[in-house]
Structure formats: structure tokens, C-alpha cells
Amino acid sequence: MDKGLLKIIKLFKTVFLKQGIDFERMVAIVETKLTMDKRRVYMNWRQSQQKENRNHLNMILFSYLFFGLIFGIMIFFIPSFLLSMIMMHAYVLFMMAMTMITDFSTVLLDTTDNQVILPRPVSGKTLFMARLLHIFIYLLQFTIALSFFPWLFTFIKYGWLTGAGFIITVLLTVLLAVFITYFLYLLILRFSSEEKVKEVVTYFQIFMTIFFALGYQVIPRLINLKQLSYDFTLHWYSYLLPPVWMAVALETLQSYRFDVVHVSMICLAVVVPVFAFWVMNKYLAPSFARKLSAVQTEGNAAGKKKVDANSNKSLPGSLSHLLCRSKAEKSTFEMTWKITGRDKAFRLQFYPGMAYILIFVFIFVFNGGRDMELHWQGLPGSNRFLWFIYLPMFTISSSIIIVAFNENYQASWVYHSLPVSRPGELVLGSIKALFVKYFVPVYVLMFAFCLYIWGISIADDFAFGLFNNLLCYLIFATLSDHYLPFSRQPNTRQQSGRFLIVILQMIIVSALVGVHYLVLQQSWFIYGLMPVMIICCLLLMRNLQQLP
């Protein structure tokens, strides 16, 4: 797609030349930048990245197209024109802003440009134009992918005039999204460092991944809901919401109404984005560039002042004393605890998985949102708290695998050069850390929720469940490949044989849940079986520790 857009630009060669822009150099820059876009590793899609040659950008565009299809179908299901248009524009605004924030940050924050292009004979005007064109083409690709199906459906359902208007309002919305992104970055840069920006971006990325996962699960279910047929009424705060302006502006095209509300909304829809864009070009972008170069030059000197205070008396430190016996175990416990909290890649891969716990609860316990109230009322009488006890383990167990991978995998030479007699201790330490850091808090939350619904009577089940879960977890750990934490190169994950293990895991978990289910029949079983479970756990731990 980018090649085609570039060809269109080449048609305007004379226009650029008249502006005093060096056309050949500009095209060279834009072309190179677009090539780089295609090769960048997109954070949201890390897991799917395997081969170098694969064009990530096209994959993303394709998935956006698909997402647009799913979302766009709602146009046919929502009878209210206004509501469906508001949703479409909100969707475009949200998706574009998120895309810009998560993926384009690498482009915006990249200061390599200064080193590579500035020493070459390229005039400032040419470079500026090249950058603008690059951003323009990049955004256009995403806009087209995102809004193609919503546009098509609008076109089919509401006719060509609204369809044409839709294109314009979507473009205006994209302008707003760009503005929001710039503004957000500037705000963060204003109050903190570039490092912080990257941190914030990571959280946006996690949020984005969660949103996608949720979106695919929840939107198709929402379509079946009847509540959406509500009509939309304008409140005073509608004037603050850009998607509403766009939708009302489109309604004018649809129904030829020109009252005060419609005209003022059209004004807002057109004037605000254009004005925002002007402000951005005139004030935000230059100050942004200045901030960035300042960050870059001063960053080395002043940026690294953050010292982790009282790291001796920290939480992982005291926990490791409590839970680990040997020194080697303690040190991997603390290391795993700290690195998992700081490593971007780990957080990106693991945290979205945590969101799946919520999604699973939504699907299994509440039957995917259908007849929500009925299920809610029926909860206390049911055995559904078993879901709450065992669902967390499904995602938490994935951390055992993820934790083996790290970008600094070379640093694991340290394990091999140390005089550790039983490497099993190292693995055990890190496994304990993951369990305590991720499973326990989630489990406590689940417990609190269930305590509220079912009352104190389920306390013993949760106690039993804890050891049952621990047993599950330890079995998984025993079955896994026992890589030392952070010792493997990312993307070398071999998929063969994994499937079998997943099946095995499923069987084990269901067996243990089955045991729990049986236990429910007779209350004293719990107390009889608990010691057995604990002994099993201890045996497995010993086993892990003895690993060669």
C-alpha cells in the first residue's frame, strides 16, 4: 500500500519543486523510512514474530482490517444512526491514538535521525517535508485499514452522501488523534524524562493488548444484546466529545437538518481538528523536538540519578529469607522478583495474560454476559467458586515458560561460571518468586471476592485450593524444560512438543479440580487430604531442588 501512496505523491513532483524542496532527496528519505516501518518489531505483536523477512506492518494492517470488519458489522445491528456513528468515530479515535502512542513512539522518540541525516547535505525544508510525508503515509495506511469496513457498511446502509462525509469526518478524527498523542507525549516529557515516556508507553502497550483480547471476546457477544437499541440523546457534555461532533455532522448529511445544534456541531467537527493541527505544527512539534534533543544531551548526565533506595530491606528481600533455605535459592528468588518487575518484554508478554483471568471469569462464570443478573443471583447457591480458585493458575503457569526468556540472555553465563552444586536450587528460587509475586495476590483477590459472595464457608476450600494450586504449579514446573531464569534468547521458543504438554497440563488440572469437587461432598475430606497435598508439594520441591 505504501508504494502506491508514494507513487501518488510522485505525481506532485512539480508542486514540491516549486516550494524549493529537493524532490529526489525527499523521496529517498521517505522511502527508507517506510522500509524501516515494515521491519520494525511492533511491540503489541511480539509473540507472533518469528521470521525476519515477514512484513510485520502488513500483518498489523490486516488485523486492523479484520477488527474493523467485526466492529463495523455493528452498523447493521444498531438502528440509531447517531449512536452507530458515534461508536465508529470513537473507535477510530481510540484506535488511532493508541496506535500512535504504542507503535509510533519509536519513530517519534528516535533520535538516530539527528546523527544520520543532519550531517548530510539535506536542507531543513526538505527534511521537514520528508518527515511530514512519512507520518502522513504511515497514518493513512492505518486509517484505511481501520475504517475500510465501517466506511463500506456506512456506504451500503446510508447511501453515498453519508459515505463520502464519513471519509472526511474520519480524517478529521485522525487529526485529533495525532494531536492527542503529541499532547500526551509533551505532557509526559514536560514533567519527566524520556525513560519515563518509554515506561508509560509500555503500559499503554499492555493496555492495548488487553483491549484487543477483550475486544475479540466481548464485541461479538455485545451484538446479541438487545439493550443497544436505545436511542441516543444529546446532553450538554456531548459538546465535549469529538465523536459526537462527527456523528451529528454526518446526520446533517443524512437528514438535511440545519438547526442550531447541527450547525454548531459541524463547526466544532471541522474547526477543532484543523485548529488543533495548526497549533501542533506551529507550537507543539517544535517544542517537542527541542525537548527531545535536550533530553538526549542532558539525559546521560542527569537522567540516571534514580537510585533504588533501601533495597536491602525490601519486600523480596524479607520474603526470600522466609521462603528459601539456601543462599543460591534466595538470590534467584530476589533476582526473578526484581527483573520481572522491570523487564519490559516480560511485562508485555505476561501482564496481558493476567487480563485473561478476568475474561475467563466473564465467560465461564457469567456465561459470557448473557442473563447477567440471573447468574449473579444464582451464584451463592452454586459451586462456581471453583472457577475462581483454579482459573488464575491457567495464566500464571505461563510465567514459568516466559521467565526463561530475556533479551539479555547472554548474561546467564553467570550461572555457569558460579560454583553452584545444584542448579535446581536456582530454578526453584525463581519458581517460588513467580508464585508468590503473581499467584498469591490474584488468589487473595479472588478469595476476597468469593468471601463477599459465599461467606466464610468457602474459606477452607480456598485453603485446600491453595495447596492444590501449588501442587499444580509445581507439577508444571517439573514438566517444563527447567531453563534457568532469563537464560534463553527470545523467539527461539520451539513449538514442537508444547502442545502435548499443554494437554497434559489440562488433564492434571482437571484431575485436581475433580479431586476438589469430590472433596466438596464430605467436609472432613478437606482436612484429611490437605496434609497429603502438602507432602506432595514438599516432595516435588525437593525433586526440583535436586535437579542436575
Added chain:
Amino acid sequence: MSVLQLRDLKKQYSGTYVLMGINMECNAGQIIGYIGPNGAGKSTTIKILTGIISDFEGEATVLGMDIRKNPIEIKQRIGYIPEQAALYEVLTPMEYLKFVGRLYQLPDEVIEKKSTELLRLFELGDKTDTRMNSFSKGMKQKVLLISGLIHNPEIIFLDEPLSGLDANAVILVKEILSQLKQAGKTIFYSSHIMDVVEKISDRIVIINKGQIIADGDFETLKSEAHKGSLETIFTALTGDEQHQSTAGEFIDILKN
């Protein structure tokens, strides 16, 4: 003929001056070593001379042209090799060199021919079409060297050019630099290690805290240092004496 002229060059970052009035004139066909401890202002000077930093105080003339007035013309005739291997890593060496070559407006065939040959000489012949993110620092540095020289510039600016290169490559680069000098090019190059500079430089300029504190060939500087005027800087750069006591302390702590 003087190809570089700096008159009272100053540069400040948000209130603090990192360059406090540099005055210098360099003749064509020389290798100038520009050395100083980290943070002395070496890179900043080079960035001003190559037109990367455009807001500065004082005057800077390159090849007889004011750097503020004719930046494009100057940039066409100079080459710059940055530190820290700053290049577009997702590209292959060939793609990167083509990109840079086009910015210098060289014809595509010429770029391709030159790049292939030069990469082969640097033992990267089999990596022409491999993306550079898997490259070692030394390999990237080699590509940067080629990209800074591909348009056959008259003055070459190098910022820590030898860092990360293996021993053989260091010898090769040194040899290339002295042959470039033979061909009448001017080479201006920064480093924080005296060791490398002293062997190939015709002239050494030492800067510290934004000011030039010594200027001359290696022998002159050495004798001046023994007179005491710039002793500490000189020992820090050449690396003697005070390091011995630091090392001794280091060993003592290990024993406990």
C-alpha cells in the same frame, strides 16, 4: 590554506556552557587529534562543525564558507562518522549506503559499485544484504566509516572512530587515515585515549571543560606536561601514576 576556522566558539545547554570559547585554525592535509576526557566538549565541537548543531555562539568556517550560511554546500564536501554506531539498524548495509549515497546525490550504479567493493575490503562482503541489527559494534562502525567516506569528502570528521573495532580493523583504519592524508584530505578526529592519537596525528589539541588547554604535536605536549602546566589532564589521558594507587586500593578491598 586553512580549511577549518573557529573563532570564540561557545555552546550552552540550558544555561551551562559546555564550550567556552574555542579558537582554532586547521590546515589542509593534516590529521588533527582532538582529545580530552569524557564530557569535555569534543563531540559538541564536531557536531557544530558538521552542521548537526546549528545554534551556537561565535564563528565557524569550513572550507572558507560560513557554516550558518552555506550548510548544504559544506555538508556535500565533508564526511562525518559518528560515535555509538548511530545508524538505521533494520536496513542492510547496502540499503543504508544507498540511502546515504542518494542524499549525496550519487548515481545508484556508482553507489552500488563502491559499496560492494568497500564492504568487501572490510570483510563484510558476505553481509551486504543482511540486516544490521545482528551486527557487532565493530561491524556497524565499518559501515559507518564507509557511509561517511562514500562521496569522497575533503574533510573527514570522526568521533571516536576506533571504539569497538577489533585489532586488525584498528590497524586498517589507521592505515586508511594516513593514506587519506597522503591524498590531501584533512582529518579531524576525537578520542579520549591518547595512545591511539599520538601515533597518527600531526597535531594534537587537548580540551578540558570546554576550553583548549594545549595544542601542538605529541613531543611538544609531552615536554610541556613535564613542566607541570597540564600534567594531571595529560596523565589522565595517557593513563599513568594516579591509577596505580586506585588499583592498589581495589586489590586491598578484595582481600577483606
